[in-house]
Amino acid sequence: xxxxxxxxxxxxxxxxxxxxxxxxxxxxxxxxxxxxxxxxxxxxxxxxxxxxxxxxxxxxxxxxxxxxxxxxxxxxxxxxxxxxxxxxxxxxxxxxxxxxxxxxxxxxxxxxxxxxxxxxxxxxxxxxxxxxxxxxxxxxxxxxxxxxxxxxxxxxxxxxxxxxxxxxxxxxxxxxxxxxxxxxxxxxxxxxxxxxxxxxxxxxxxxxxxxxxxxxxxxxxxxxxxxxxxxxxxxxxxxxxxxxxxxxxxxxxxxxxxxxxxxxxxxxxxxxxxxxxxxxxxxxxxxxxxxxxxxxxxxxxxxxxxxxxxxxxxxxxxxxxxxxxxxxxxxxxxxxxxxxxxxxxxxxxxxxxxxxxxxxxxxxxxxxxxxxxxxxxxxxxxxxxxxxxxxxxxxxxxxxxxxxxxxxxxxxxxxxxxxxxxxxxxxxxxxxxxxxxxxxxxxxxxxxxxxxxxxxx
Amino acid sequence: xxxxxxxxxxxxxxxxxxxxxxxxxxxxxxxxxxxxxxxxxxxxxxxxxxxxxxxxxxxxxxxxxxxxxxxxxxxxxxxxxxxxxxxxxxxxxxxxxxxxxxxxxxxxxxxxxxxxxxxxxxxxxxxxxxxxxxxxxxxxxxxxxxxxxxxxxxxxxxxxxxxxxxxxxxxxxxxxxxxxxxxxxxxxxxxxxxxxxxxxxxxxxxxxxxxxxxxxxxxxxxxxxxxxxxxxxxxxxxxxxxxxxxxxxxxxxxxxxxxxxxxxxxxxxxxxxxxxxxxxxxxxxxxxxxxxxxxxxxxxxxxxxxxxxxxxxxxxxxxxxxxxxxxxxxxxxxxxxxxxxxxxxxxxxxxxxxxxxxxxxxxxxxxxxxxxx
Numbered sequence: 016x017x018x019x020x021x022x023x024x025x026x027x028x029x030x031x032x033x034x035x036x037x038x039x040x041x042x043x044x045x046x047x048x049x050x051x052x053x054x055x056x057x058x059x060x061x062x063x064x065x066x067x068x069x070x071x072x073x074x075x076x077x078x079x080x081x082x083x084x085x086x087x088x089x090x091x092x093x094x095x096x097x098x099x100x101x102x103x104x105x106x107x108x109x110x111x112x113x114x115x116x117x118x119x120x121x122x123x124x125x126x127x128x129x130x131x132x133x134x135x136x137x138x139x140x141x142x143x144x145x146x147x148x149x150x151x152x153x154x155x156x157x158x159x160x161x162x163x164x165x166x167x168x169x170x171x172x173x174x175x176x177x178x179x180x181x182x183x184x185x186x187x188x189x190x191x192x193x194x195x196x197x198x199x200x201x202x203x204x205x206x207x208x209x210x211x212x213x214x215x216x217x218x219x220x221x222x223x224x225x226x227x228x229x230x231x232x233x234x235x236x237x238x239x240x241x242x243x244x245x246x247x248x249x250x251x252x253x254x255x256x257x258x259x260x261x262x263x264x265x266x267x268x269x270x271x272x273x274x275x276x277x278x279x280x281x282x283x284x285x286x287x288x289x290x291x292x293x294x295x296x297x298x299x300x301x302x303x304x305x306x307x308x309x310x311x312x313x314x315x316x317x318x319x320x321x322x323x324x325x326x327x328x329x330x331x332x333x334x335x336x337x338x339x340x341x342x343x344x345x346x347x348x349x350x351x352x353x354x355x356x357x358x359x360x361x362x363x364x365x366x367x368x369x370x371x372x373x374x375x376x377x378x379x380x381x382x383x384x385x386x387x388x389x390x391x392x393x394x395x396x397x398x399x400x401x402x403x404x405x406x407x408x409x410x411x412x413x414x415x416x417x418x419x420x421x422x423x424x425x426x427x428x429x430x431x432x433x434x435x436x437x438x439x440x441x442x443x444x445x446x447x448x449x450x451x452x453x454x455x456x457x458x459x460x461x462x463x464x465x466x467x468x469x470x471x472x
Numbered sequence: 473x474x475x476x477x478x479x480x481x482x483x484x485x486x487x488x489x490x491x492x493x494x495x496x497x498x499x500x501x502x503x504x505x506x507x508x509x510x511x512x513x514x515x516x517x518x519x520x521x522x523x524x525x526x527x528x529x530x531x532x533x534x535x536x537x538x539x540x541x542x543x544x545x546x547x548x549x550x551x552x553x554x555x556x557x558x559x560x561x562x563x564x565x566x567x568x569x570x571x572x573x574x575x576x577x578x579x580x581x582x583x584x585x586x587x588x589x590x591x592x593x594x595x596x597x598x599x600x601x602x603x604x605x606x607x608x609x610x611x612x613x614x615x616x617x618x619x620x621x622x623x624x625x626x627x628x629x630x631x632x633x634x635x636x637x638x639x640x641x642x643x644x645x646x647x648x649x650x651x652x653x654x655x656x657x658x659x660x661x662x663x664x665x666x667x668x669x670x671x672x673x674x675x676x677x678x679x680x681x682x683x684x685x686x687x688x689x690x691x692x693x694x695x696x697x698x699x700x701x702x703x704x705x706x707x708x709x710x711x712x713x714x715x716x717x718x719x720x721x722x723x724x725x726x727x728x729x730x731x732x733x734x735x736x737x738x739x740x741x742x743x744x745x746x747x748x749x750x751x752x753x754x755x756x757x758x759x760x761x762x763x764x765x766x767x768x769x770x771x772x773x774x775x776x777x778x779x780x781x782x783x784x785x786x787x788x789x790x791x792x793x794x795x796x797x798x799x800x801x802x803x804x805x806x807x808x809x810x811x812x813x814x815x816x817x818x819x820x821x822x823x824x825x826x827x828x829x830x831x832x833x834x835x836x837x838x839x840x841x842x843x844x845x
Contacts, residue, residue, distance in 0.1 A: 338807060341774035342787055342821045346545065346805065353549040356521050369775050 018202050019088045023190035025197035025213040027051065039216040041226035047212045048182060048230035052154050054209035055180035062207065064124065064134040067175055070207055072117040074200045075168075079112060085199050092191045093164045098334025099292065106331070107292055108165035108192070110448050115172055119451040124176060126452045127461045134178060137470055145471040151177025151464050152232030152255065158218070158246060160237035161189030162295040168196050169451065170235055171211065175200075177464050180210040182227055190215050218242070224249060233257070233464050257463055259456055262297035262414035263384060265304060265406070266443050267399055267428070268316060269420025273309025278319045281419050284444030286323035288417055290372070291447045293334050294387045297456075298415045298439075298446050301385040302392045306399055313395035314362060317376035320393060321364035324372035333371045333389050343386035344370040351375045380405045399424065403431045410435040414456065417446040477515075477554065477796065480507050481585055484793050487766050488588045492596030493753075494765050501768065504793045505536035508800045515554035519799055522546070536768065537779065541789045541801030544738050547576030554797045555581050564621035566737045578621070578737050581797050586740045589794040590625050591632050593764040597744035598667065598698050598731050599633055600752045605696075607638035608655060610670025610678065616644065621737045622701065626670065647674055649681045656689050656723075665694030668723065672699040673707035675715060680707075682722035690724035696748065697725050700733035702820075712759075734761055734817055738802050740794035741767045743814075762814040767792040771810040772803070774821075785809045785818060 026034050027050035033043055059067070078085045086105060094101035113119075124131035128149065130138055137146035155174040159167040167183060171193070174181040185193045194213040201208035216223045224246070228234055233255040236246045243258035250256045266288060272281050288300050303320065305313035336344075348370075354361040360378035372389040380394045382405060396402065399420065406413060413436050418425045429440040438457035439449060454460070483504055487494075510530040513520050519542065523529060528540050542552065547566070551557055557579050566576035580586055599605060607630050612620065614627040630638050637659075641652045659666045668675075675697075682688070697719055703709050710718070716727040728747040735742040743761045750757060763769045770779050771786040780786045788808035791801045807818040 336775065338774050338785060338787070339821055342805070345774055345777070345787075346543070346821075349543040349545050350549075352522075352525070353543075353546050356518050356525075357549065 018198050019084060019195070020198060021092070023185055023194050023213070023215050025194040025201075025208075025211065027054070027209065027212065034214065039214060039220070039223055041222045044182075044214065044216070044223055044226040045230060047214055048154060048180075048227065051180040051182060051210045051212050052230070054206070055153065055178070058206045059175070059180070059210045060178050062178070064131045064176065064178070067178070067207070068117060068120045068124070070200065070204045071115070071120060071172055071175060073203045074196075075112050075115045077199050077202060079109065079116075085195060089164070089192055089195050092195075093189060096191060097161065097164065097189050098336065099164065100332055100334065103291065103293075103331045103334075104164050107163065107447070111163075111165040112168060114448070114451045115168060120172070120176065122450070123452045123460065127459050134176075137468075143469075145469045147470075148468045149177075149465040150468065151179045151466075154180040154182065154231050155233040155235060155464065156227045156231040157181060157183040158234070158236040158238065158242075159183060159186050159189075159193060161186030163292055164189055164192050166237070167193040170237070171196065172451075173235070173460050173464065175207075175211070177461055179233065179464065181212070182231070183211070183213045184218070184227070185213060185215050187215070187218060219245065221249070228254060235259075255463060257458070259297075261412060262456060263409060263412050264298050264300050264415035264417070264446060265302045265382070265413075266300040266417040266446065267304040267396070267402060267420070268306065268443070269399055269418070269424055270306040270309035271421050271424075272419040273306065273311045273316060275311060278311055278316065279323070281443065282316065282319040282323040283326070284419070284442075285320055285417070286327045287444055288446035289391045290324065290327045290331065290333070290389050294385060294389055294391075296447060298449060299387075300391065300415075300417060300446060302382055302394055304380065304394055304396045304399070304402060304405070306396050308397075313393060314376050317362060317364065317374050317393035320391070321372075321374040324374060324389065324391075325366065328366065328371045328389075336370065336388055340386070340388055341370050344373060344388060344390055347375070347386050347390055348373055351377075382406055382409050384409075399428055400431070402428065403435055406432070406435060406437075413437045415439040415441065415446055415449070417441055417443040419443045477511060480504070480511055481582075481796050483507070484585055484766065484796060485588055488585070488592055488764075488794070490765070492593050492749075492764060496765055501766070501793070502536050504766075505539060505791055505800055506530075506533065508793055508796065509533060509536075509539045512554055512799055516552060516799070518546075518550040519552060536791055536800075537770075539791065539801045541791070541803040542799045543803045544576060544736070544805060547578060547738050548574045551577075551579075552798050553579040553581075555579075562624065563619060564624065564737045565619040576737055578798055580740075583624075585794050585796055586624075587628055589741045589764065589766065590628055593742060593744065594625075594629055595633065597733075597746035597749045598669070598696065600749050602665075602694070604633055604635040606636065606659065606664065606666040607634040608652065608659070608666055608668045609638070609640045610642060610647070610652075610668060610674035611640060612642045613640040622671070622735065625735065625742070629669070642670070642674060647677050649678065652678060653681065653685075653687065656691070660689050660691055663692045665692045665696075667696050667698065668725075669698040671701050671706075672710075672715065673701070673703045675699050675719065676703065676707035676710055679715075679718045679722050683718075688722055688724070695723075695725050696729040696731065697723070698731040698733055700735060732759070732761075736790075736802070736804065738795075738798070739767075739790055739792050740796075741790075741792045743767075743769065745814075757813050759816075760811060760814040761817055763790065766794055769808075769810070769815050771808050771815065777803075780810070782810050782812055787821065788815065788817070 090101045090105040093104045133149045137148045140147045157170045183193045197211045234250045235257045237259045240260040243260040305316045351363040362376040364374040366372045376393045416437050523540050526540050560579035562580040564578045611626045614623040617623040641648050716730045732745040743763045745759050745761045768791045770789050772789050773780050774787050788804045788806040805821045809816045
């Protein structure tokens with residue numbers, strides 16, 4: 016076995032041969048689970064959390080060193096099987112893993128636990144009598160999605176930090192990254208990686224998933240609302256479930272950022288937020304709200320954004336689309352064009368000769384979800400203070416708001432948006448790169464996995 | 473100097489009069505389509521602006537393939553007519569299943585061309601061997617649905633080709649199943665051939681009723697079936713092959729006498745997948761849709777809207793010179809594939825599925841609907 020092995024599996028050597036025979040059976044899943052469970056008990060569960068942090072930091076740095084063969088292999092292979100370009104995959108994974116180094120890992124642990132050594136032994140907790148110890152699940156099953164390559168690393172890191180064995184199911188459309196990432200951990204500490212297994216099976220295979228969930232004390236799943244609900248219903252009572260379903264994000268540009276001198280830069284940042292991973296991430300903006308009353312109008316901003324979208328396309332071309340996806344873009348363009356022809360306050364900016372990018376300007380501020388793949392609406396707002404009422408109809412689905420405005424106004428806006436379920440307010444240009452310590456979809460990442468014990472008196 | 477619509481209409485009627493089996497004359501089609509484009513460009517303001525944005529005017533367009541096709545969504549947003557809507561003799565409207573507020577409207581200022589186009593090609597595909605037949609119509613009569621192009625079409629066929637006893641079986645209360653089953657018994661007893669025609673979903677309801685009551689008719693040789701329009705949530709979805717197999721089982725009409733029609737409110741012609749017409753012309757290809765000689769159906773690349781070669785799936789686009797008073801080119805929301813014999817309809821284009829944790833328009837609307845329900 017070489018570290019850069021192409022197989023989408025990462026399994027205990029005892030079951031490798033069995034898995035190579037093809038079909039994943041419930042029995043195979045049970046055997047894999049038993050092996051990683053035993054490996055965790057024998058090694059991972061006994062490691063101090065500080066040592067796990069060091070191991071993960073070293074594994075992550077393998078990906079970030081100049082000319083990393085890991086990053087090279089992952090981006091080449093992911094680009095071959097997904098619609099994404101190699102360059103886009105490389106940038107996305109590198110940015111994501113930069114945040115997963117020692118500093119990011121410690122910030123995550125300390126942010127959620129205060130003293131991370133509660134994972135190692137009973138410790139006093141400020142304000143609570145007695146001493147306390149946090150125990151992670153013996154085994155966690157992860158059901159990954161393929162829309163944001165690299166994201167499975169975050170989920171596996173959560174599992175390993177709480178000393179859980181981890182069984183990961185890669186997405187059928189992106190089976191590359193999870194196994195490669197597991198191998199990079201093995202390159203640093205094979206005994207620690209022995210409590211990780213990556214095994215692709217057909218999503219929704221009831222018998223196989225029953226075997227996986229029954230062996231698990233926690234299940235973490237990413238995907239469509241329907242997929243999340245289907246999994247939630249099948250997780251046995253007593254096991255914890257964390258689902259990351261559908262979310263939408265928007266950007267807002269305040270009038271202080273609407274200046275001819277800065278237009279190019281702000282538009283470039285927003286174009287980056289929209290275009291990275293072809294808008295498939297939950298962090299990708301569907302709509303950009305632009306305030307009136309700046310030195311340039313919302314419509315001029317839309318023009319500038321169109322130019323920036325074109326420039327980004329030249330650097331990182333949009334991925335290949337299915338007939339349905341391309342056709343959805345044509346329909347969205349038609350709809351906008353017809354309203355333009357009826358002399359409604361709508362302007363349409365499109366990439367020539369194809370569907371690479373689309374900017375639709377309209378006065379009407381109501382939120383309209385994008386058909387994705389770099390189709391973004393620019394909508395005018397008299398004042399950013401109107402944003403909460405504009406977004407209220409979709410508050411259940413909101414996630415990130417990227418804001419180009421003064422620090423003070425950004426804080427005020429955040430105050431008004433937090434009650435709507437907006438769980439991240441960040442500068443534009445940073446929307447695709449949440450910090451590892453962010454409360455993903457508004458919840459903690461490690462705490463929901465933990466069981467606490469206390470010694471009193 | 474603009475040509476009078478009356479003259480163009482006469483030329484279109486002349487082409488239709490040459491019949492379904494006239495040799496395919498690309499030159500004549502091109503000339504007629506360009507005359508129509510020049511007329512519609514000057515008579516139809518929204519369409520002119522649509523063409524001008526694309527740099528396509530009668531001065532620059534030299535072939536029918538360069539005439540900009542109008543996406544069917546435009547029939548919902550714009551008044552696509554060459555005359556004031558209030559002068560129309562008929563306004564056919566789409567069903568508006570997704571949004572009842574926004575129904576596509578197709579105005580007709582005379583039905584002469586529409587009727588000639590529809591009747592001529594219907595006869596060639598459904599009744600190539602007989603002049604009249606008893607028509608059992610699984611559809612609503614035009615007086616019940618005055619804005620339905622399908623009801624108008626079915627009424628026209630009843631008037632033009634219906635033998636005694638021809639009638640409609642969908643009334644205000646839905647499918648009159650008992651009456652239809654009774655009439656089927658009579659037709660079967662008389663040993664006379666009949667033609668059942670209408671909406672595919674209505675056939676499903678009829679066949680379900682037959683299955684429940686264990687009925688198996690043996691309609692006389694020469695009987696036939698024509699279905700159209702899919703299911704649109706009005707019955708369970710049945711794949712075409714399964715539908716024709718059930719028709720064979722419960723009505724005694726074999727699949728090689730089952731014709732499928734493809735029509736749209738936005739068009740003045742229909743396309744057919746007709747084993748009856750193919751057999752008459754000595755051809756035995758697998759199921760394939762064919763447009764009439766006064767229309768051209770092509771398949772476009774959804775990415776670039778360029779014409780795709782045969783065998784590659786894309787978006788179906790029709791050019792129909794019988795569309796005299798609206799627009800000659802229509803870009804559908806249908807998936808299809810062209811072949812040397814015709815085209816295959818592969819289904820409606822659905823909203824794109826998002827790949828991950830973001831959200832698609834359809835899902836969002838579905839979620840909003842659930843929330844308000």
